Amino acid sequence: MGLKTAKEYKDSLKDGRLVYLGGEKIKDVMANPMLRTCIETSALDYEMYDMPQYRDLAVVTLEDGEPISRYYHMPKSGEDLVKRHELMVEATRLGGGAIPFTHDIASDTMNAVNITATLMGKNEYIERANNYRRYLQMNDLSVAVAVTDVKGDRTIRPSKQSHPDYYVRIISKDDKGIIVRGAKAHITAAAYFNELIVIPSRNMGQEDADYAVSFALPVNTKGIIQVCHPTKTGFGPWDFPVEDRPVRWHTDSLVIFDDVFVPWERVFLCGEWQFAMQLVYNFAYYHRHTAASYRIPISEMMVGMAQAMAEYNGIDKISHVREKITDLVIYVNILKSLSRAACVDYVVHGGVPTPNPIITNMAKYHFASKYHDCVKIVQDMAGGLLSTAPTYKDFNNPEIGPLIDRYLGGKAGIPAEYRLRMLQLIRRILDPEIEVLAVHGEGSFEAQRMTIYAEAMADILQYQKYVEREAGIHRT
Ligand SMILES: Cc1cc2nc3c(=O)[nH]c(=O)nc-3n(C[C@H](O)[C@H](O)[C@H](O)COP(=O)(O)OP(=O)(O)OC[C@H]3O[C@@H](n4cnc5c(N)ncnc54)[C@H](O)[C@@H]3O)c2cc1C
Incomplete structure (x- = not known):
């Protein structure tokens, strides 16, 4: 078995999964143009x-000689974390700003x-986690x-909500x-992947024990119903076609568990409310690192798009x-440095x-917090044509195309087509949906700030002691 081909992945999605999109039941996700773009x-x-x-970045060879995806290799060192980070960056560059997302x-x-199974110390959970990874x-x-x-x-705990099913x-x-x-x-x-892993979204108290649950299931399991969000299908008739650069996009589902059976071997947490926090926090450390990694290419693209439009419009040497x-350069380099530093300066949780x-x-x-400021800079450089530009169909019309070409060129040597193509790319990459993703994906701003504060508390107290010593304050 081992590594799948892209065709095997696509073929594997024809499995009777229950997906609704735009009010219709989708029989074959690959046959739907919106979902096909995502696939x-x-x-x-x-x-x-x-x-x-x-190849070397994407594949790790196990001791028994089996090649596997690097993502499913349990990290053993900071270097493994760096490699995983580089893989996500490269995969997203390849996707023109969209991470493929299948394993990360x-x-x-x-x-x-x-990590959670090890911290719990229950052998059956450790075994199930290892078997599922395998x-x-x-x-x-x-x-x-x-x-x-x-x-x-x-603001209300799972067990105290107005109905009992607001949390799984x-x-x-x-x-x-x-x-x-x-x-x-x-x-x-979820609509176009094979499996679904479920974990809690918050810490739990004793009264919430029934909500402290984690498991994995094939997406086509009886009782799993998905309501999927409409998405882009590719270049529209008004867009300039771009050879070898198809539109890349993802979509998301509301996933309903309508009394779904999970066999014990797929259960990773079942009522151990004390460990819900460990599971969700350790997930968040990894996942926010994934988030920071896959946002690097889009940040690089913002620098490139701003520079291109500034140059095309002849303003690139102006001081403002x-x-x-x-x-923008400071923004992308802080992101790169922090993402890499998080790997090098790693911590060990549950041996991982x-x-x-x-x-x-x-x-x-x-x-996330500076993303909109950067979008504003690119929009500023681009000018109002970003929303009012004529279409590819107009540009191709023999009656008006030459006039568009004559009047919408940039500085000497920059034809209208360059500007119109770059503006189209900016509209596609800096889509408003990505702004929402930046704010909420991988947790809202406060989720990150709360974690930083909590994790830094030992340091904060240490710094307080330091200044008290410097001030001659000797507390008992
Ligand atoms: C494009 C996209 C893709 C996503 N993909 C996934 C995915 O694959 N898997 C997944 O599990 N999730 C996914 N998410 C969900 C994402 O993690 C959540 O959107 C995020 O955690 C915020 O939750 P929410 O949307 O319910 O907003 P809310 O939690 O309602 O947040 C709205 C505001 O309320 C504040 N708030 C919430 N609770 C409290 C509180 N108790 N006290 C004070 N303030 C509070 C927040 O800080 C925020 O300001 C995705 C989100 C987006 C937008």
Whole structure:
């Protein structure tokens, strides 16, 4: 078994899964143009295995000689974390700003599942986590991860909500397994991946024990219903076609668990409420690091797009423009430095090297909190044509095309077509959906700030002691 091809991945999705899109039941996800765009984006992860320049990054060979995806290799060192980071950056560059996503969030989760099992010290959980990891390695499966509960009133604990199913919960157990009910929102790629791993979205108290549940299931399991969000299909008739650069995109689902059976061997947490926090926090350390990594290419693209438009419009040497481009360069380099530093300065949780929690959250917070400022700079450089530009069809019309070409050129040597193509790319890459993703994906701003504060508390107190000593204050 081992590594899958892109074709095998695509073929594996015809499995009777229950997906609704735009009010219709989708019989074959590959036949739907919106979902096909997403599937082609994801297939890149599998295609990288056969690209000689990526093979060493994408593939790890196990001691028994079996080649597996690097993502499913349990990290053993900071160097492993760096390699994983580089793989995500390269995969996203290949995807023109969109990460293929088939294994990375799954590896974030499986590393957290392994850490939590070790911290719990229960052999059956350690064994199940290892067996499931082995299953993913051997079958090279694509896996979506369902963390975010629908939550109802955000300020109220799961067990105290106005109805009991605002968080996914266990409704019964027997000797074969458990039955779960509830819904998870915004689950990226669930409609076109093989498996789904579910973990809690928050810490739990004793009264919430039924909500402390984690498990993995094939997406086509009876009772899993997905309501998928419409997405882009590719270049429209008004867009300039771009050879070898298809539109890459993902979409997300509301995933409903309508009394779904999970066999014991797929259960990773079942009522151990004290460990829900370990699972969700360790997932978040990994996942926010993944987030920071895959945002590097889009940040590089912002620098490139701002510079291109400034040059095309003849303003690239003007001082305010240089300052704004410098701001973008600082933005992308802080992101790169923090993402790499989080690997080098890793911590060990449950025996597993884990990206440094403070630096990781700083990287994600830096990206997300300054993203809109950077979009503003690119929009500023681009000018108003960013929203009013004539279309490809107009440009190709023999009556008006030459006039558009005559009037919408840039500085000497820059034809209208260059400007119109770059503006189209900017509209596509800096889509408003990506702004929402920057704010909420991998947790809202406060989630990162709270983690930074909590993780830095020992340092903060240490610094206080230091200044008290310097001030001659000797507390008893
Ligand atoms: C494009 C996209 C893709 C995503 N993909 C996935 C995925 O694959 N898997 C997955 O599990 N999730 C995914 N998410 C979900 C993402 O992690 C959540 O959107 C995020 O955690 C915020 O949760 P929410 O959307 O429910 O917003 P809310 O939690 O409602 O946040 C709205 C505001 O309320 C504040 N708030 C919330 N609770 C409290 C509180 N108790 N006290 C004070 N303030 C509070 C927040 O800080 C924020 O300011 C995705 C999201 C997006 C936008």
